[in-house]
Each structure stands twice: as C-alpha cells, then as structure tokens.
Amino acid sequence: MSEILSVENLSLSYGPLQAVRQVSLTARAGEVVGIVGESGCGKSSLASALIGLPPEGARLSGAVRISGADLLAMPEEGRRRLRGDRIAMIFQDPMSAFNPVLTLGAQLIDFQHRSALSRRARQAKAEAMLARVGLPDPGLAMQRCLHELSGGMRQRAAIAAALLVSPELLIADEPTTALDVTMEAQIIHLLRGLRDEYHGAIVIITHHLGVVGELCDRVYVLYAGEVVEEGTADEIYHNPRHPYTEALIACDPAHLAPGSVIRLPVIAGRLPDMTRPPEGCAFAPRCARAESRCHLQPPPRVQVSDSQAALCHRVAP
Numbered sequence: 121m122s123e124i125l126s127v128e129n130l131s132l133s134y135g136p137l138q139a140v141r142q143v144s145l146t147a148r149a150g151e152v153v154g155i156v157g158e159s160g161c162g163k164s165s166l167a168s169a170l171i172g173l174p175p176e177g178a179r180l181s182g183a184v185r186i187s188g189a190d191l192l193a194m195p196e197e198g199r200r201r202l203r204g205d206r207i208a209m210i211f212q213d214p215m216s217a218f219n220p221v222l223t224l225g226a227q228l229i230d231f232q233h234r235s236a237l238s239r240r241a242r243q244a245k246a247e248a249m250l251a252r253v254g255l256p257d258p259g260l261a262m263q264r265c266l267h268e269l270s271g272g273m274r275q276r277a278a279i280a281a282a283l284l285v286s287p288e289l290l291i292a293d294e295p296t297t298a299l300d301v302t303m304e305a306q307i308i309h310l311l312r313g314l315r316d317e318y319h320g321a322i323v324i325i326t327h328h329l330g331v332v333g334e335l336c337d338r339v340y341v342l343y344a345g346e347v348v349e350e351g352t353a354d355e356i357y358h359n360p361r362h363p364y365t366e367a368l369i370a371c372d373p374a375h376l377a378p379g380s381v382i383r384l385p386v387i388a389g390r391l392p393d394m395t396r397p398p399e400g401c402a403f404a405p406r407c408a409r410a411e412s413r414c415h416l417q418p419p420p421r422v423q424v425s426d427s428q429a430a431l432c433h434r435v436a437p
C-alpha cells in the first residue's frame with residue numbers, strides 16, 4: 121500500500137504553549153486512521169497542521185508529506201493547490217464548507233471547477249454523490265440553500281462535497297460530535313460503506329474512542345500533544361497498553377452497559393500546563409501506576425508488536 125500521508129516529528133506551538141509535540145504518523149491508500157484524545161490534547165492543532173493551515177501565530181516544525189510532497193516546505197500557493205486537488209476536509213460544523221445563501225447544487229458544481237467535465241456532467245456527478253451519501257431526493261436538494269437542510273442532511277452534503285473531488289487524503293475533524301446519537305450511527309455507517317469504494321486515505325480525528333473502534337484500521341492516541349500509543353484498532357480497543365488509552369476506554373459510553381450509569385466516568389485530574397510540560401511522562405500525574413521514574417524521565421517508546429507501540433516506562437516489550 122502506498123503511503124499517502126507521512127508526518128515526521130511535527131510540532132506546533134503558540135508562543136510558549138506546546139500544543140503538538142514531535143508527532144509522527146502515516147496513513148496509506150485505502151486505510152482509515154483514527155487520531156483520538158480528550159479535549160485540549162491538541163487534535164485541532166494537529167488537524168490544522170495536516171492541511172498546512174495552522175492558526176495565525178502558531179509555530180510549526182517537522183514534515184507533513186502528501187504522497188511525498190512536503191506541505192510545510194512549499195510556498196502558500198503550492199499548499200493551496202494541494203489542498204484543492206488532493207486533500208479534502210470534513211469539519212464538525214458542515215456549514216463551514218458552504219456558503220449559506222447559495223444553492224447546494226451551484227456549490228457542488230463549482231467545487232469541481234478543476235474537472236474537465238461539462239457543467240451538465242458535473243451536475244449529474246453531484247446528484248449521484250448526494251444519492252450515494254443518502255440524501256433523499258438529491259435533485260430537489262441541489263436546488264435548496266444550505267439553511268433549508270437539516271443538520272444531518274448538511275453533514276451528508278459536506279461529505280459528498282469532500283468526496284466529489286476524489287481527494288487522495290480525506291480528513292474528518294470530529295465528524296460526528298455535533299450530531300445526535302442516531303445520526304452519528306448513520307454517519308459512521310455511511311463512512312464505513314464509503315471506505316470500501318474510496319481508495320484514498322481517510323484520517324478521522326475524534327475524542328470518541330467508540331468511533332475509532334468501529335471505523336478505523338489503525339489508531340493513534342494523543343495525550344498532551346504527543347502520540348502516547350499507536351496500534352491497530354483491535355489492539356488499541358482490546359489490548360491497550362498505555363494507561364491513558366485504558367482510561368479513555370473505561371470512559372467510553374460504548375463500554376458501559378445501557379442504563380447502568382447516570383453520569384459518564386471521566387479521567388481524574390487534568391492535562392498538564394503545556395507552557396511547562398512535565399520532565400517525565402506527561403500522564404504520570406494522573407496515572408494510578410506511576411512510579412518515581414515516571415515523574416523524572418521521559419518515557420521510552422516501547423514496541424509491543426509489529427503494529428503497536430506505547431510511550432510508557434511500565435510497558436514491557
């Protein structure tokens with residue numbers, strides 16, 4: 121499988137605040153890769169760096185390669201072209217992909233402006249894609265403005281818009297958080313169906329480990345801006361080795377028997393102050409298994425299988 125996305129030692133900081141620290145990851149053609157972590161661990165900052173659009177004032181280092189081309193090393197014009205041609209993004213707020221006062225049809229046709237197809241063919245392709253993502257009566261939906269569509273329909277339209285340009289890399293940043301549970305299940309089902317026919321790489325960024333377990337091939341667990349564990353979805357979900365991954369799983373609603381809890385458990389403690397990251401393991405202050413070396417020395421990256429690795433003093437190879 122060819123590597124579509126290759127990230128090497130990527131760091132992003134806002135002044136003294138280190139939001140993303142030395143992240144390395146890959147996504148190959150046909151693969152769905154999940155990046156999971158709780159709020160504030162650096163997911164959005166990482167997502168912005170993956171598309172070469174960091175927030176103003178952020179400082180970036182490292183490499184983000186899209187099919188070999190280093191996004192961070194090229195001038196803005198090159199990045200813009202790459203984003204338009206080869207990378208598409210699905211945001212939590214589907215409205216951010218659209219102009220609210222233009223019809224959906226006009227926008228879906230315009231998104232294909234680089235295509236050699238006629239206007240009529242682009243229209244037909246847009247309608248077919250809307251049907252594919254489950255919009256009832258796509259012909260009618262094409263004539264509607266976005267504010268006339270329901271939240272679920274907008275999210276489906278945003279997915280259709282992203283796929284219309286056949287991107288090599290599709291990045292979904294918290295694609296389901298804004299939706300209710302039933303709709304979330306439908307969207308997951310849809311993305312799962314699409315992965316079999318879409319041959320690019322899909323990267324899904326979420327705080328919800330259940331999404332990752334159901335949808336992804338491989339998972340990276342992010343804590344305090346670092347990848348603390350990586351592995352296949354099966355390894356991460358059923359045989360987590362990092363205490364933070366274990367804690368995330370214990371908090372996941374999918375692991376709780378229906379009706380058994382009133383409030384979701386949360387991981388006790390809070391993220392460290394990232395303007396002064398701890399000298400040892402960043403998770404040690406919240407870790408029930410921490411020993412003194414965990415507080416003093418940076419943890420080693422321990423390879424536990426061909427595909428699984430954890431950043432932890434307590435994990436045996």
Ligand SMILES: Nc1ncnc2c1ncn2[C@@H]1O[C@H](COP(=O)(O)OP(=O)(O)OP(=O)(O)O)[C@@H](O)[C@H]1O
Binds near residue numbers: 161165
């Ligand atoms: N534009 C910014 N300027 C300064 N600090 C920022 C900026 N954006 C994010 N941060 C800080 O960087 C850290 C990581 O934030 P980020 O939004 O990337 O995390 P996240 O995991 O996406 O969180 P959430 O799920 O709540 O969006 C946080 O401490 C946050 O306060």
